[in-house]
Amino acid sequence: MSSASPGGRTPSALSPVIAVDAMGGDHAPHEIVKGAVRAVREHGLRLVLVGRTPEIASLLTEEDAGREIPIVHADDTLAMHEGALASWRRPRSSVAVACKLIRQGDAAALVSAGSTGGVVATSTVRLRTQSGVLRPALALVLPTRPVPTILLDAGANADAKPEMLVQFAHLGAAYAQTAHGVAEPRVGILTIGSEPGKGNKLARKAAELLTATAAGPPKLDFRGNIEGHDLLAGLVDVVVTDGFTGNVALKSVEGAVRFAFDEIRGALTANPLSKAGALLHRKPLRELRERLDSESYGGAVLLGLNGTAVIAHGDSHARGVERACLLAHELASGRIVDQVRRRVTATNRSPTWLHRLGQGEE
Amino acid sequence: MSSASPGGRTPSALSPVIAVDAMGGDHAPHEIVKGAVRAVREHGLRLVLVGRTPEIASLLTEEDAGREIPIVHADDTLAMHEGALASWRRPRSSVAVACKLIRQGDAAALVSAGSTGGVVATSTVRLRTQSGVLRPALALVLPTRPVPTILLDAGANADAKPEMLVQFAHLGAAYAQTAHGVAEPRVGILTIGSEPGKGNKLARKAAELLTATAAGPPKLDFRGNIEGHDLLAGLVDVVVTDGFTGNVALKSVEGAVRFAFDEIRGALTANPLSKAGALLHRKPLRELRERLDSESYGGAVLLGLNGTAVIAHGDSHARGVERACLLAHELASGRIVDQVRRRVTATNRSPTWLHRLGQGEE
Numbered sequence: 046m047s048s049a050s051p052g053g054r055t056p057s058a059l060s061p062v063i064a065v066d067a068m069g070g071d072h073a074p075h076e077i078v079k080g081a082v083r084a085v086r087e088h089g090l091r092l093v094l095v096g097r098t099p100e101i102a103s104l105l106t107e108e109d110a111g112r113e114i115p116i117v118h119a120d121d122t123l124a125m126h127e128g129a130l131a132s133w134r135r136p137r138s139s140v141a142v143a144c145k146l147i148r149q150g151d152a153a154a155l156v157s158a159g160s161t162g163g164v165v166a167t168s169t170v171r172l173r174t175q176s177g178v179l180r181p182a183l184a185l186v187l188p189t190r191p192v193p194t195i196l197l198d199a200g201a202n203a204d205a206k207p208e209m210l211v212q213f214a215h216l217g218a219a220y221a222q223t224a225h226g227v228a229e230p231r232v233g234i235l236t237i238g239s240e241p242g243k244g245n246k247l248a249r250k251a252a253e254l255l256t257a258t259a260a261g262p263p264k265l266d267f268r269g270n271i272e273g274h275d276l277l278a279g280l281v282d283v284v285v286t287d288g289f290t291g292n293v294a295l296k297s298v299e300g301a302v303r304f305a306f307d308e309i310r311g312a313l314t315a316n317p318l319s320k321a322g323a324l325l326h327r328k329p330l331r332e333l334r335e336r337l338d339s340e341s342y343g344g345a346v347l348l349g350l351n352g353t354a355v356i357a358h359g360d361s362h363a364r365g366v367e368r369a370c371l372l373a374h375e376l377a378s379g380r381i382v383d384q385v386r387r388r389v390t391a392t393n394r395s396p397t398w399l400h401r402l403g404q405g406e407e
Numbered sequence: 408m409s410s411a412s413p414g415g416r417t418p419s420a421l422s423p424v425i426a427v428d429a430m431g432g433d434h435a436p437h438e439i440v441k442g443a444v445r446a447v448r449e450h451g452l453r454l455v456l457v458g459r460t461p462e463i464a465s466l467l468t469e470e471d472a473g474r475e476i477p478i479v480h481a482d483d484t485l486a487m488h489e490g491a492l493a494s495w496r497r498p499r500s501s502v503a504v505a506c507k508l509i510r511q512g513d514a515a516a517l518v519s520a521g522s523t524g525g526v527v528a529t530s531t532v533r534l535r536t537q538s539g540v541l542r543p544a545l546a547l548v549l550p551t552r553p554v555p556t557i558l559l560d561a562g563a564n565a566d567a568k569p570e571m572l573v574q575f576a577h578l579g580a581a582y583a584q585t586a587h588g589v590a591e592p593r594v595g596i597l598t599i600g601s602e603p604g605k606g607n608k609l610a611r612k613a614a615e616l617l618t619a620t621a622a623g624p625p626k627l628d629f630r631g632n633i634e635g636h637d638l639l640a641g642l643v644d645v646v647v648t649d650g651f652t653g654n655v656a657l658k659s660v661e662g663a664v665r666f667a668f669d670e671i672r673g674a675l676t677a678n679p680l681s682k683a684g685a686l687l688h689r690k691p692l693r694e695l696r697e698r699l700d701s702e703s704y705g706g707a708v709l710l711g712l713n714g715t716a717v718i719a720h721g722d723s724h725a726r727g728v729e730r731a732c733l734l735a736h737e738l739a740s741g742r743i744v745d746q747v748r749r750r751v752t753a754t755n756r757s758p759t760w761l762h763r764l765g766q767g768e769e
Contacts, residue, residue: 200599203599203606203607203608204607204608235655236651236655237562237565237650237651237654237655237658238524244565244651245565245566245649245650245651246565246566248651272655272658273654273655273656273657273658273659273660273661273662274658274659274661274662274665275662276659276662276663277662277663277666278662278666286655287607288599289598289599289606289607289610289652290651290652290655292599292635293597293598293599293634293635293648293652293655293656293659294635294655294656294659295635296599296634296635296636297635297636297638297655297656297660297663298635298659298660298662298663299635299636299663300635300636300637300638300639300640301638301639301659301660301661301663301664301667302663302664302666302667303636304639304640304664305663305664305667305668305671306667306671309667309668309671
């Protein structure tokens with residue numbers, strides 16, 4: 046990640062304001078407030094905490110940070126188990142109030158560790174889709190090296206159209222440029238088989254359309270098919286897919302990594318000799334596990350709205366919240382919303398695109 | 408796996424004959440012939456080797472097994488890189504000749520380590536889909552414990568209909584009963600979200616239809632949604648999905664397991680102390696890796712045809728071929744084709760099913 050920190054404890058007046066949902070997440074509000082204080086003190090970010098004032102104020106006092114972060118009151122919260130429908134009926138939830146701050150121009154992005162479904166639904170309704178964007182997409186970062194790979198859509202749209210996948214490519218490219226400093230992001234499409242023409246109807250049509258529009262404007266470095274086993278190989282900077290496939294693939298990766306660790310733990314402690322050896326590695330293995338967990342599932346980004354929502358893992362502790370705030374800051378500072386607008390506007394003017402839309406296939 | 412071995416070196420005259428494609432795979436024909444000899448000597452299977460007679464005969468002589476396995480000659484072979492289209496235009500390929508043996512009643516199943524696409528295409532065209540079956544499906548076994556989980560479709564049908572997924576559930580249940588000895592296989596559907604009604608249109612409709620027809624006949628123990636992270640948790644015996652999602656999920660699992668191993672190897676050898684410890688575990692880690700590799704990707708089974716095709720990994724050595732022969736033997740001995748026919752015939756008579764087909768949604 047590029048360094049966004051001005052390196053001091055004093056927030057810069059030019060820095061965008063991030064609205065942090067203090068009430069969402071398994072460890073809210075205490076870990077959220079702790080993470081926010083860290084983000085302010087260690088990275089000089091400008092934050093607002095949104096939620097129930099008395100609770101937040103007392104936690105800030107505990108951290109001796111009563112004057113460092115302003116609070117905006119919200120009566121209500123989204124419950125972690127609440128479905129999308131229920132959640133966007135709550136106009137006074139902390140997420141809804143955070144969105145209001147963005148709409149009013151008082152904040153540029155929001156961070157929440159609340160339920161993904163609830164945050165996606167609330168911010169989609171309250172921030173609205175950017176003009177020209179067919180659908181917002183949820184982007185997740187895979188722990189590839191040296192540069193992380195962004196996968197989208199990770200679950201916002203279970204049923205998608207080929208044109209949406211083309212836009213997702215541009216949303217993802219804007220993310221890679223802004224947050225990972227990649228000048229010309231390489232984009233692949235998740236499908237089955239490595240040759241062109243492989244996949245289901247959706248992937249085949251989307252790949253055709255990506256090929257046809259890659260020359261731009263805006264230019265896109267489209268690298269063709271990516272198979273499941275190459276998701277973590279770091280072959281491209283952005284992988285596009287529909288929200289159903291993306292969510293299944295991400296969770297399969299998550300489950301398989303967990304499974305491999307459990308099996309390896311079993312193998313390493315299977316006999317006394319290897320048990321002795323296992324003690325020698327406890328630390329590197331724990332560090333590795335943390336890296337995989339936090340990097341791959343620490344923060345999903347909802348792209349394509351008039352404002353950026355970073356959704357931290359529900360289980361986030363202070364460090365995860367701090368990272369989510371940093372990511373939101375980087376995306377907002379890099380004006381990702383404007384970048385997406387420029388890309389989408391240019392795409393929508395391309396002859397191939399217009400021709401396609403003219404055929405009524407949208 | 409239930410024991411199919413009569414425990415002797417003499418093949419039983421009642422045992423079904425398995426036609427083994429001697430020419431398919433990265434290590435064909437030598438490792439294929441070796442594996443076949445083992446399957447005959449150690450498990451008493453009845454095999455026929457199909458391919459170029461001179462090569463096979465000389466390899467059998469090397470193994471001192473010239474009289475143990477008959478050879479059926481085939482001039483041609485499917486190349487590993489060949490696409491589906493090219494491959495089923497070859498009527499004299501070893502896979503095509505193996506299919507001919509099945510059609511004539513001279514063999515009950517075939518084993519090939521050739522390219523999956525080529526074997527699927529050839530056997531689908533030459534064995535034909537069983538009456539009442541909408542589409543054959545490719546089933547793969549995941550290395551869950553204590554009982555393996557069967558996932559299908561793993562890639563035969565990139566675009567599927569809800570009714571196909573219901574049939575896949577029955578194909579998978581027949582597989583679990585025959586090969587894993589599960590009396591009442593638990594079936595789940597791969598989707599996103601754990602509550603009913605989650606997923607894309609296909610998964611939602613398929614789940615509805617599975618719920619509506621679960622009471623039977625034939626009865627199906629439908630357990631609802633399975634998410635990607637639970638694929639390896641062993642919650643059910645059979646997971647159904649379309650071939651696109653299934654293939655992406657399987658390859659994502661495969662890639663993630665490989666990634667986890669590589670990262671762990673890196674972590675274990677990061678400093679001299681842990682390097683010393685790593686030496687203590689070389690063996691358990693290698694064994695674990697082998698188990699995951701061979702069990703999960705050792706043999707895909709194409710179900711729903713008039714005959715069973717077991718597709719071993721292209722990289723199979725003798726042991727993989729031996730295992731694939733055993734699996735083919737178990738499925739053929741358990742008359743899986745008849746079991747599928749009974750299940751599908753019963754399903755096709757169910758009122759819910761007829762009503763649905765009557766709506767023209769197939």
